[in-house]
Amino acid sequence: MFILSGLFCIPTDWHVLIITFMNAKVESWCARPEQLSDMPVSTWKQLSGQVNQTCQIKNIDWDAVTNETDISGEFGMKDCTKWEYDDSQFQSTIIGDFDLVCGRDVLIDFAQTIYFVGMIFGVLTFGILADILGRKSVLIILLLFACLTGTITSQMPNFTMFAISRVVNAFFIIGIFETHFTYCIELVGGKWSTIIGMGMEYFWVIGWLILALLGYLIRSWRSLTLLISLPSLSAVFMIWLLPESPRWLIAKGKLDQAEKILREAAIMNGKPLPDEWKLKPVKDFENTKKTTIFDLFRTRNMRGKILILYYNFFVTAFLYYGLIFNIGDLGGDVFVNFAASGFLEFPAYGAAIFVLMKCGRRIPYGTSLILSGLFLLSVSFVPRGVYYKDWPCMVLALIGKTCVTFAFGALFVYAAELVPTEIRTSAIGSASFLGRIGGTIAPWVGKLSIYHPYLPVTIFGVNALIAGLVSFLLPETQGQELPYTIEESEKLELASLIAPSILKPAKSTQPMEQEMIEFNNIPEKVEENEEDNLSCYSGDSALSQKVCS
Structure with a gap:
């Protein structure tokens, strides 16, 4: 399910990255x-x-x-x-089609900024809808609208209409990222949370590299935009190919639907469930008040965690997109540079999977941000104009970007493990809302270099250091089962900067989930529950213990 859903969502990456070819500089x-x-x-x-x-x-x-x-x-x-x-390299760009030159060139940066504005409104809207309507339903709708808005964008006759269509496109695109991430992370538990959570980033990189090839073959921004939009029509097949998230169904009390999906998954894996196997509600739905995103702010503990996550989402997006937009031209061929930038993401995400599994979440995440800040601040100590094309500055900045890439991927996994299933998409969406604000202002920070060449990199570096230090207050989540309710999330308490636990991941007091939701490692032994006389799986599955009685 992870791979299949990822393949459907790859085309959405292209809508974000295509701006490189849309506004490519031409004489x-x-x-x-x-x-x-x-x-x-x-x-x-x-x-x-x-x-x-x-x-x-x-x-x-x-x-x-x-x-x-x-x-x-x-x-x-x-x-x-x-x-x-000059059409020797590109047949058409938005610069040429809309005459974004000689005083109108400021609209080039504006085109990127307004795309993030659309994302800002989309992350919160569809996070809430996915928690209400379900992950699968919202994901299919978003993919179809991505196709529609992308197609419309390719036909816009002037910059104003182009800008409006791009904002609407971004509104739907960002919802796909958040909903798909939540869908996949809820299919797994234990070590698979790290593998799947970080593995999703490879769909982003694969999409990046495919777009590099498409951009090389198709030199018209209109034709390229139309081409990358049409594949999302295939989302209609998800109606029959993908199930709804069982965790979401359980959190909403739809146990019959969840049981059906789990039984089908178990049969696919050659380990059918016995007829007497039943799911148990995680809470009393008749007497329990409906949970909303505002419940994240009710207690000091939850309020502290969510505010730290908000700031870290803002900073990581601010750094990631700021470095992409302001790291400077590497020279040479635009298509080679675009592909090379994508390849640089591979080692960062690969290292993140290994490190997060071995060392937990809190220390690796916070350390990666601090290292990024130190590398970026080091740039200000390198004299300009002494070395060929200031290559030491470029090397330090690229290392800093690699650290931020590590942190960006790890943050989504970390955040998903800190918030409950019943409002997980809303919580991550609201945090990403702040992240998109960071991405919106990032391109303009680079323009501060007119006052001092090291001012932008200093701003990025200082924010990275602060965010890294503050993140150490978050609790370790390695080995903990994903919380279903706000009460379970409350048990993950804020840490202290001087606590001994900061030196190593916290040990879980509950068994780690060992299997993907498809029940790859479903226990074969069934034992009788003495209290309720109902069958339940024995073994290490936290999900089994949660939903069986």
């Missing part, structure tokens, strides 16, 4: 009059006064000029009204 110049359209561009620039700039031309009646006209005298300058663009 521009004031358009030649029709009668001079055959004149070489270099000659036209020299003739019209565009040697040092391409926003103004000589103030003469160009419609009356021919190849034989002498215009070698002194003339004033006037602003261009039309431009031409």
Whole structure:
């Protein structure tokens, strides 16, 4: 289910990353009059006064000029009204289609910023809907709307309509990421929470590399946008191919549906469940008040944990996207650079899976942020202009980005284990809401370099250090079963910066979940429950102990 759902969601990565090819930098110049359209561009620039700039031309009646006209005298300058663009590398970009040059170039950064604005509204909206309507249902709807809005975006005639369609597209796209993550993390337990939670990031990287190839083959942003949108239509097949999250069904008291899914999964794995096996409600639904996201703020313990998560989501997104947007041009081919940036994600996520399984969550996560901050702050000690293309600065920044990539992936796993199933998507969505705000302002931080070249990297580094230190207050979750209710989440108490437990992962007082929800390791032995005379699985399954009586 993890792989199948991941394949359906790969196309959604492309909507976020395609901005690299949409707004790729292309050379521009004031358009030649029709009668001079055959004149070489270099000659036209020299003739019209565009040697040092391409926003103004000589103030003469160009419609009356021919190849034989002498215009070698002194003339004033006037602003261009039309431009031409170099199409040797890209057939079309939004820069060329919407004339985002000569004063309108600020709209290039704006196009990226407003995409994050759409994400800001989407993360909270669909997090709540997924907790109410279910993971699978919301995921299918979001994928279909991603197809629709992406297709519409590819046909927009002007920048205003393009910007609006991109905001709407982002609104749906971010909901896919949050809902899919929650869906997959709820299919597993124990060590699989780390493997699946971090393994999901590889779908992001695979999508990144596929887009590098598609971008190389298709040089028109409109054709590329249309192509990446259509695959999401396949989401309709998820209706028959994917089950709803059993954990969500159990948390909502829909035990019959959950039992049916678990029995089918057990049969697929060759270990059918006995007829007398039954699920047990995790709470009294008739007499229990409905849990909402506001319950995360009721007690000091939960309030402290969620606020720390909020700040860390803001900082990790702020750092991740800030470094992507402001790390500087590596030079060379744009397609090679794009693919290389994707490949750099592989070692970070691979290391995260290994380290999180061996060392827990809290120490590796906090340490990765602190290391990122130290590497970024080290950039300010490297003198500019001394080394070839300032390569030491680039190396330090790339190492810092790798640490942030590690932290970003680990944070989603960590957060999912700290909040209850009944509002997990809402909680992660609200935290990601803050993260998208960080991503929104990140591109503009780089512009502070006009005041001091090291100001942006200093801001990124300081925030990384603070977030890393504060994260040590969160409890360790390695070996703990995923909490179903707010009361179970409450048992994971805030830690102390000087507590001995900070040196090693906390030992679970309950057995670790050993199996994926498909029951890969379902125990074969059944024993009688002496108290209720109902069958229940023996063994190490925390899920079995939770839902059996």
